[in-house]
Amino acid sequence: MARRPTTHDPFNAVAEPRRRQVLGALGTEELSVNELVERLGWNQPMVSKHLGVLKQVGLVSERRVGRQRLYKVNPQQLKPIFDWVMPFERFWNERFDRLDDVLQELQKKEKQNVRKK
Amino acid sequence: MARRPTTHDPFNAVAEPRRRQVLGALGTEELSVNELVERLGWNQPMVSKHLGVLKQVGLVSERRVGRQRLYKVNPQQLKPIFDWVMPFERFWNERFDRLDDVLQELQKKEKQNVRKK
DNA sequence: TTGACATATTCCTATATGGGAATATAATTT
DNA sequence: AAATTATATTCCCATATAGGAATATGTCAA
Numbered sequence: 001m002a003r004r005p006t007t008h009d010p011f012n013a014v015a016e017p018r019r020r021q022v023l024g025a026l027g028t029e030e031l032s033v034n035e036l037v038e039r040l041g042w043n044q045p046m047v048s049k050h051l052g053v054l055k056q057v058g059l060v061s062e063r064r065v066g067r068q069r070l071y072k073v074n075p076q077q078l079k080p081i082f083d084w085v086m087p088f089e090r091f092w093n094e095r096f097d098r099l100d101d102v103l104q105e106l107q108k109k110e111k112q113n114v115r116k117k
Numbered sequence: 118m119a120r121r122p123t124t125h126d127p128f129n130a131v132a133e134p135r136r137r138q139v140l141g142a143l144g145t146e147e148l149s150v151n152e153l154v155e156r157l158g159w160n161q162p163m164v165s166k167h168l169g170v171l172k173q174v175g176l177v178s179e180r181r182v183g184r185q186r187l188y189k190v191n192p193q194q195l196k197p198i199f200d201w202v203m204p205f206e207r208f209w210n211e212r213f214d215r216l217d218d219v220l221q222e223l224q225k226k227e228k229q230n231v232r233k234k
Numbered sequence: 235t236t237g238a239c240a241t242a243t244t245c246c247t248a249t250a251t252g253g254g255a256a257t258a259t260a261a262t263t264t
Numbered sequence: 265a266a267a268t269t270a271t272a273t274t275c276c277c278a279t280a281t282a283g284g285a286a287t288a289t290g291t292c293a294a
Contacts, residue, residue, distance in 0.1 A: 052242080
């Protein structure tokens with residue numbers, strides 16, 4: 001086998017930096033290809049190709065209006081990525097570092113002891 | 118150009134499902150290669166190769182003990198992924214859907230009106 | 235119908251992959 | 265030193281890129 005296609009899942013689609021830029025440029029707006037071309041400063045085929053990949057994975061939706069095609073982000077397709085990476089957050093977030101956990105545990109036990117007395 | 122190397126950044130390293138499995142299998146533990154081989158049920162070279170990629174991107178650290186090599190996850194390297202995907206969370210999380218925002222805005226304005234009276 | 239505009243597609247190539255199989259390296263024990 | 269254990273590396277190949285350049289498709293206007 002080789003590397004999985006970029007269209008295989010959101011993880012692979014989003015591994016390409018330019019594709020993340022496209023999603024970022026779109027944001028919550030609905031933009032035409034040319035508007036994206038302007039904002040990103042790339043040539044038109046390049047934008048269209050990356051949009052094509054994103055569309056295949058379902059990360060964007062397309063709506064045809066006249067000769068334009070309006071694209072928008074489908075954020076729920078990013079949920080698998082969020083769900084996978086989320087559990088790791090506690091390990092760099094200082095609010096949840098180990099010391100904190102230990103201290104909270106100690107405080108709990110302390111309160112229990114107080115009650116017993 | 119071709120696709121960026123899997124060792125280019127965490128996004129590309131983690132695009133491979135098996136690599137996510139390795140990180141998941143490690144979790145918060147520090148495991149030897151053979152322990153990973155057992156837990157994952159893959160052949161040893163396969164585990165070593167994926168660990169090699171993960172090490173190059175800094176997603177895991179290696180510690181040599183005798184003839185063993187103990188690997189552990191470096192969670193902070195996943196932060197860029199979390200930071201990129203996090204802003205999108207509000208769009209699939211119903212607590213922050215548009216209706217909610219509109220209602221909150223209306224409530225704010227209502228309170229202001231009340232004060233004016 | 236003929237342009238003009240908006241977007242997609244095709245052709246090309248250098249480059250990197252993941253997995254299998256075999257083998258190499260390193261550290262420990264006998 | 266030789267055998268054993270733990271892990272890494274090399275060689276192989278089918279496959280899929282991303283980008284550049286050129287071109288095709290589709291839609292509207294005069």
